[in-house]
Amino acid sequence: MTKQEYLKAVEQLNIYAYHYYVLDDPMTTDDVYDTLYHQVRDFEAAHPDMIASDSPTQRVGDVPLGAFSKAPHKSRMWSLEDLFDYDDLKKWIARVHKHVHHVDFYCEPKYDGASLNLIYEGGSLKQAITRGDGTIGEEVTQNARTIRSIPLKIAYNELIEIRGEVVIFKEEFERINAQRSARKEALFANARNAAAGSLRQLDAKITAQRNLVFLPYGIGENHLDIPYLDARMDFIYAQGFKEAPMRLTCQTAEAVEAFYQKMKVSREDFEMMLDGMVVKVNEIAAQEMLGYTVKNPRWAVAYKFPAVEKITTVRNIVLQVGRTGVITPVAIVEPTNIDGVTVERATLHNFDEIERKDIRIHDKVIILRSGDVIPKIIKVLHRERPENAIPLTRPTHCPECGSELLDEGVLIKCQNLDCSARVVNAIIYFASKPCLNIDGLGDKIVETLYRNGLIRTVKDLFFLTLEQLLALEGFKEKKSQKLLDAIARSKGCACWRFVNALGIEHIGEVASKTLCERFGLHLLEADKESIRALEGFGEEMAESVVEFIRVNGDTMRELYDIIQPSAPEEKAAVAANPFKGKTVVLTGSMAQPRSEMKAMLEALGAKVSGSVSKKTDYLIFGADAGSKYDKAVTLGVETMSEATMRAML
Ligand code: IVH
Numbered sequence: 134m135t136k137q138e139y140l141k142a143v144e145q146l147n148i149y150a151y152h153y154y155v156l157d158d159p160m161t162t163d164d165v166y167d168t169l170y171h172q173v174r175d176f177e178a179a180h181p182d183m184i185a186s187d188s189p190t191q192r193v194g195d196v197p198l199g200a201f202s203k204a205p206h207k208s209r210m211w212s213l214e215d216l217f218d219y220d221d222l223k224k225w226i227a228r229v230h231k232h233v234h235h236v237d238f239y240c241e242p243k244y245d246g247a248s249l250n251l252i253y254e255g256g257s258l259k260q261a262i263t264r265g266d267g268t269i270g271e272e273v274t275q276n277a278r279t280i281r282s283i284p285l286k287i288a289y290n291e292l293i294e295i296r297g298e299v300v301i302f303k304e305e306f307e308r309i310n311a312q313r314s315a316r317k318e319a320l321f322a323n324a325r326n327a328a329a330g331s332l333r334q335l336d337a338k339i340t341a342q343r344n345l346v347f348l349p350y351g352i353g354e355n356h357l358d359i360p361y362l363d364a365r366m367d368f369i370y371a372q373g374f375k376e377a378p379m380r381l382t383c384q385t386a387e388a389v390e391a392f393y394q395k396m397k398v399s400r401e402d403f404e405m406m407l408d409g410m411v412v413k414v415n416e417i418a419a420q421e422m423l424g425y426t427v428k429n430p431r432w433a434v435a436y437k438f439p440a441v442e443k444i445t446t447v448r449n450i451v452l453q454v455g456r457t458g459v460i461t462p463v464a465i466v467e468p469t470n471i472d473g474v475t476v477e478r479a480t481l482h483n484f485d486e487i488e489r490k491d492i493r494i495h496d497k498v499i500i501l502r503s504g505d506v507i508p509k510i511i512k513v514l515h516r517e518r519p520e521n522a523i524p525l526t527r528p529t530h531c532p533e534c535g536s537e538l539l540d541e542g543v544l545i546k547c548q549n550l551d552c553s554a555r556v557v558n559a560i561i562y563f564a565s566k567p568c569l570n571i572d573g574l575g576d577k578i579v580e581t582l583y584r585n586g587l588i589r590t591v592k593d594l595f596f597l598t599l600e601q602l603l604a605l606e607g608f609k610e611k612k613s614q615k616l617l618d619a620i621a622r623s624k625g626c627a628c629w630r631f632v633n634a635l636g637i638e639h640i641g642e643v644a645s646k647t648l649c650e651r652f653g654l655h656l657l658e659a660d661k662e663s664i665r666a667l668e669g670f671g672e673e674m675a676e677s678v679v680e681f682i683r684v685n686g687d688t689m690r691e692l693y694d695i696i697q698p699s700a701p702e703e704k705a706a707v708a709a710n711p712f713k714g715k716t717v718v719l720t721g722s723m724a725q726p727r728s729e730m731k732a733m734l735e736a737l738g739a740k741v742s743g744s745v746s747k748k749t750d751y752l753i754f755g756a757d758a759g760s761k762y763d764k765a766v767t768l769g770v771e772t773m774s775e776a777t778m779r780a781m782l
Contacts, residue, residue, distance in 0.1 A: 139176045146189045164440045201271035204262045207354035213435040226386045237415035239362045241380040245406040246300030247329040254292045279341035284373040294353030301328045302404040305344045324406045349374045362415045409437035445469040452532045454554035458547040471502045479508045485543045493522040563591045568634035572619040631698035637681045639674045653700040713738035721755035723775050
């Protein structure tokens with residue numbers, strides 16, 4: 134890197150940082166930023182006399198936005214040095230061991246949100262301050278007070294700063310973006326920006342609607358006389374704060390690495406976004422001996438997970454017709470490796486989204502892959518748009534059958550019930566895992582059978598013959614017989630599989646199970662009122678079932694005859710007890726793991742539901758019960774402590 138290249142890189146980093154930190158509107162991925170940042174840092178290490186005064190390495194954060202009043206932290210809020218692999222980790226641990234021997238390492242998730250400092254005095258929350266530049270932040274006390282996981286009072290009277298991360302759970306993030314999409318507002322690029330943006334609302338009422346969550350990770354100024362970090366965290370949790378979903382105190386690099394690998398593979402299962410694991414020296418005295426560099430503690434590091442966001446180019450946009458006729462645009466992108474998986478397609482959801490995000494063919498975009506869901510485009514890099522970018526026009530005719538499309542605004546639908554794409558996708562769905570679970574009847578085979586005229590509806594599957602299959606290219610005796618056997622085996626399947634396979638709008642696996650538990654094989658005779666009364670059912674769902682039966686009753690009867698689904702097993706008679714036949718909801722932490730409590734109550738004949746509604750009979754609460762408890766009280770649902778429940782048994 135020449136001096137000129139270095140100065141350019143600094144300028145670029147400052148532009149990125151301004152968009153990222155000040156505007157909450159990232160221009161690029163963390164990966165691109167980090168790579169450039171490390172180049173700048175390396176150059177500076179080799180040429181300390183040339184360090185630019187505005188280099189991002191020379192300051193901890195960025196200027197806070199103007200509108201809130203500024204407030205100082207009682208002690209500095211540090212940021213962490215990043216590690217990227219096991220080698221980095223071993224080097225860091227070796228460095229620590231040079232200064233202190235026999236230390237333990239405390240590991241917990243690195244939450245992807247916005248950091249917040251809470252100052253308690255006399256047992257009350259006095260001030261909440263955003264990180265800002267690490268020394269001075271913005272006072273957002275009113276907003277923090279709306280966050281349910283921040284206690285307003287704690288059972289400790291001395292001055293203490295409790296630090297943590299404000300996050301938005303993934304599900305809540307999806308909900309907020311869906312709502313914003315419906316209101317035609319700009320979408321948040323990720324959960325981190327949504328959390329930061331929500332925390333910095335001048336109107337605390339808006340913050341309150343965002344269901345932010347505070348996860349503590351440390352202590353600033355304090356008068357505690359607890360010599361270990363893990364015990365200090367226990368102290369914080371005991372004040373009513375939310376616990377880390379995973380944490381470990383251990384001794385060796387191998388143990389830290391093993392825990393990191395474990396956290397990395399389960400990162401999709403957490404409710405919040407994690408971008409790595411934080412490793413900290415556990416002994417406070419050892420932390421003090423290690424001290425700080427200009428920017429970071431020497432006693433803690435962030436061991437980052439591989440990025441799940443990448444930049445790629447849209448090669449084309451194709452249209453897919455689903456089993457309900459909805460046309461979904463899909464971006465075909467330059468193949469890109471994200472965390473070991475090659476991504477070639479990204480869903481664009483619907484046409485409104487394409488227009489709102491202004492996505493064009495040849496655009497550079499940021500794609501996000503999380504878990505096994507289809508990757509999505511979260512941002513278009515409009516500044517880098519090439520001249521030949523082609524906008525997509527809304528289709529007027531079905532790309533599969535050519536019939537005229539119904540444009541409903543957000544959704545565009547093919548209304549032709551015989552449209553080959555609709556029929557094929559409906560059959561693929563019918564045979565899929567959560568439905569009839571017919572082994573070997575995947576996309577390709579359904580398409581082949583359809584193309585060769587062997588199946589036109591799901592009913593035809595059950596009349597296929599060996600001769601017909603053998604006449605197809607690539608179908609040998611063994612494969613054909615296996616397929617016929619699998620189809621035959623699906624007969625007599627559980628009733629809910631059959632109902633789910635019908636693909637009734639708004640009725641998924643859980644609703645299908647509820648329907649079968651209540652009506653057994655007599656769903657055809659069910660009336661709307663009794664469907665509406667089921668736990669978890671609303672007007673729209675009940676209407677959808679009734680309407681489906683009205684239109685497809687005859688087909689359903691024919692399929693019943695062919696498939697002969699089995700009625701749900703009668704539950705073994707349970708002795709009378711206060712919970713038999715009741716719907717209960719569990720909340721808070723209990724003496725036994727949640728899964729065991731659930732199994733125990735189910736064995737007593739209770740139905741354990743995840744959310745409180747008017748249909749809930751009892752809410753059973755443990756320690757730190759939160760919003761479910763409040764909701765139960767609001768709805769007048771009977772609440773009882775875990776101890777009361779046990780006493781009743
Ligand atoms: S410890 C001196 N622990 O990551 C210790 N930070 O670059 C300073 N973060 O600004 C931070 N989860 O906002 C720590 N478990 C965790 C964390 C965590 C997320 C954030 C925090 C901090 C940044 C560090």
